Amino acid sequence: MTAATGPHGTSHETTSPAVLRETVAAADGPDAPVLVLGIGNELLGDDGVGVVAARRLATPPLPGVDVLDGGTLGLMLMPYLAGRRAVLILDAVATAHGRPGDLVVIPDGDVRRGHGVRATAHDIGLVDALAATELAGCAPRHVALVGVVPESITDRWGLSALLASRVDAMVDAARAVLTDWEVQVPGHA
Amino acid sequence: MSRLVIDPVTRVEGHLRVEVQVDGGQVTEAYASSTMWRGIETILTGRDPRDAWLFAQRICGVCTTVHALASVRAVEDAVGAVPPRNARLLRDIIAASLSVHDHVVHFYHLQALDWVDPTAALAADPTRAAALAQSISNYPRSTAGLFAAVQTRLRVFLESGKIGPFTNGYWGHPAYRLSPEMNLIAFSHYLDALDFQRDYVRVHALLGGKNPHPQTYVVGGMASPIDLNSQDAINANTLQEVAQILQRGVEFVEQVFLPDLEAIAGAYPEWTTYGRGLGSYMVFGDYSASPPRVARPPRDGLFPGGVIRNGSLAVEPFDPAGIAESVAHSWFRYEQSDAALPPWLGETQPQYTGPEPPFEQLDVAGKYSWLKAPRYQGMAVEVGPLARLLVGYSLNDARIHPLVQGALDRLHLPPEALMSTLGRVLARGLETRLMAQHSLDLVAELRDNVASGDLAIADTGRWRPTSWPDGTLRGVGFHEAPRGALSHWVVIEGDRIRNYQAVVPTTWNASPRDADGNPGAYEASLVGTPVADPQRPLEVLRTLHSFDPCMACAAHLYDADGNDIIQVRVQ
Numbered sequence: 073m074t075a076a077t078g079p080h081g082t083s084h085e086t087t088s089p090a091v092l093r094e095t096v097a098a099a100d101g102p103d104a105p106v107l108v109l110g111i112g113n114e115l116l117g118d119d120g121v122g123v124v125a126a127r128r129l130a131t132p133p134l135p136g137v138d139v140l141d142g143g144t145l146g147l148m149l150m151p152y153l154a155g156r157r158a159v160l161i162l163d164a165v166a167t168a169h170g171r172p173g174d175l176v177v178i179p180d181g182d183v184r185r186g187h188g189v190r191a192t193a194h195d196i197g198l199v200d201a202l203a204a205t206e207l208a209g210c211a212p213r214h215v216a217l218v219g220v221v222p223e224s225i226t227d228r229w230g231l232s233a234l235l236a237s238r239v240d241a242m243v244d245a246a247r248a249v250l251t252d253w254e255v256q257v258p259g260h261a
Numbered sequence: 262m263s264r265l266v267i268d269p270v271t272r273v274e275g276h277l278r279v280e281v282q283v284d285g286g287q288v289t290e291a292y293a294s295s296t297m298w299r300g301i302e303t304i305l306t307g308r309d310p311r312d313a314w315l316f317a318q319r320i321c322g323v324c325t326t327v328h329a330l331a332s333v334r335a336v337e338d339a340v341g342a343v344p345p346r347n348a349r350l351l352r353d354i355i356a357a358s359l360s361v362h363d364h365v366v367h368f369y370h371l372q373a374l375d376w377v378d379p380t381a382a383l384a385a386d387p388t389r390a391a392a393l394a395q396s397i398s399n400y401p402r403s404t405a406g407l408f409a410a411v412q413t414r415l416r417v418f419l420e421s422g423k424i425g426p427f428t429n430g431y432w433g434h435p436a437y438r439l440s441p442e443m444n445l446i447a448f449s450h451y452l453d454a455l456d457f458q459r460d461y462v463r464v465h466a467l468l469g470g471k472n473p474h475p476q477t478y479v480v481g482g483m484a485s486p487i488d489l490n491s492q493d494a495i496n497a498n499t500l501q502e503v504a505q506i507l508q509r510g511v512e513f514v515e516q517v518f519l520p521d522l523e524a525i526a527g528a529y530p531e532w533t534t535y536g537r538g539l540g541s542y543m544v545f546g547d548y549s550a551s552p553p554r555v556a557r558p559p560r561d562g563l564f565p566g567g568v569i570r571n572g573s574l575a576v577e578p579f580d581p582a583g584i585a586e587s588v589a590h591s592w593f594r595y596e597q598s599d600a601a602l603p604p605w606l607g608e609t610q611p612q613y614t615g616p617e618p619p620f621e622q623l624d625v626a627g628k629y630s631w632l633k634a635p636r637y638q639g640m641a642v643e644v645g646p647l648a649r650l651l652v653g654y655s656l657n658d659a660r661i662h663p664l665v666q667g668a669l670d671r672l673h674l675p676p677e678a679l680m681s682t683l684g685r686v687l688a689r690g691l692e693t694r695l696m697a698q699h700s701l702d703l704v705a706e707l708r709d710n711v712a713s714g715d716l717a718i719a720d721t722g723r724w725r726p727t728s729w730p731d732g733t734l735r736g737v738g739f740h741e742a743p744r745g746a747l748s749h750w751v752v753i754e755g756d757r758i759r760n761y762q763a764v765v766p767t768t769w770n771a772s773p774r775d776a777d778g779n780p781g782a783y784e785a786s787l788v789g790t791p792v793a794d795p796q797r798p799l800e801v802l803r804t805l806h807s808f809d810p811c812m813a814c815a816a817h818l819y820d821a822d823g824n825d826i827i828q829v830r831v832q
Contacts, residue, residue: 113319114319115301115304115316115319115320140473141473141474142473143319143325143473143474145325145473147366147370147371148362148363148366148473149473150455150458150459151458151459151462152462152473154455154459155459200370203424204370204455205455206418207414207418207452207455208452208455208456209414210459227301227303227304228304229304229316
């Protein structure tokens, strides 16, 4: 059980509502070969950490990479996954992966089998969506997940102070995965 | 007598828990509970009402757009902003196409698996499958060669062990009754539905931005400029591309979805006698060309509004003042008394009295759900596609009546048979046909209106709070969302939100009992459902899934193996 602070816990407005007005995706057009998908519900505190990290990663935009706020769409995300060369998921992960704030990078096979993919209900839907792309013959060749263990998942807009301090580390880990996938990440070796 | 606990019941996961009493092979009592605190309204209190939709669209994981729409409508109603015709058309196109997408995904990915056994398709003869498919539809992808290839793909997939969407099925259950050939056809169409989905979702991207969450709403209209000749706006090319995709949607629904649905309906006729439930229905009405009305749903829409009592097929007008929410069996408390409250006076104060999770059983004599119990003039009602089609059918609506009558004739069913588990499934499919065509019609209307020189996309006259009326402002936004009647209620004081309440379709349908002990729609519809094997309660799932349950907001943690559930403490 995580240390929930209850619905009226301290709020840290790491993302202001104004940010929500900006579209985090690159310009409209054909899909980029690589997709970075932030997953989670920002109305549930640390559950939204993947979405916050995705937004930060997208500024400035990376060539050849679409960064999307996948929210908790689960199975409905299948069309966005289909036909990509690689998909990187940013998400909160189960407490079994460590203490709150711990960072994990989960490799391809484990993501597709649902290992470590947790948090909101809809992420099992995400595993199903990946399986559906396989069945349909349009599965991404590479999949990975960068996750962080949440401190509190509860009715609150914004991350806990601990998780807010981990977003940069999450983004760095995401950039490292993208570099492994031979994506040109400015400022990253 | 034994009590069956199904938790969670949706394949998209979620946090609906249903406890069902089984006696003599059938359900005698049912209780539906949301086991996750849903107090998201409290996050909105004190905020700028113009930002409300940005938060509200996150209320539900699956239905983001519908909450954005209901929310901007509520605030517009409160401050007196009137979105221009282009904005209303654009919103309706986005909402209608989302409905089509949602219904198709729900059917093929979630609900069909209650009726279709993909493992049985391995025994099918592809040549006979092709003959059968060609006898029920002129869909071109119905050849023996294609079905043989699909069968091979299915075999490889099932043998791989990573069966994803099929993991939790009760395969081989005696309640599956389609022929191997029909199972193969339906599975083949499941694959085609994946392609359909990839194509159709582009409508959303073309009109709403690439992000799956809409970015283009604004109180007073839409933020996307529209001009047939501009490169920096929704233009003639955009609309033509959208129309082409929507046309393929009409074809998919006509040639694939509806024939499959009617084939399934024909194979399970007894399911028109199970799952009736309340027999009372409520529709706000929506998709109207008319301008919005103050504090009421729009008139003369694609879906007429109305209320049906006790299966009468007589429709009375819907009155917004009839809505109030009881918390007698919900984990909330009201300040003054236990009396049901209308949404503008609604309160969201949690009072958890349930057992510490994980627990064996709910205490159904007391409070047992995180959902309130909304009632219409004190009456429990069902909302959703079946409600919409029954109201339209009973009012002899020019579009809805012939559509419904045609299906009834082909299946040799009386109208009353619609009030059932199977009727609910059928209604969703028929409504998809209606929405697919309507979205296409709306694109033509939008193109014509813009071509006539009307480029207005937002009413900015009420953007600044200084332009708003003085005093306390109340607004309500109604929308007929995929799962039913949705309303957002806002009270504004001093430019800030003082109260916000969302009364969502699944709260109507999955509500617990009210102060008078009246069950909600799920609870009522399960009573009488046969259960052949309590270890594999497929029949219970059929009725529950017929409502298209959508319990989002579930902070449900899974362990590293993806199956052991960790409950997040709710309060």
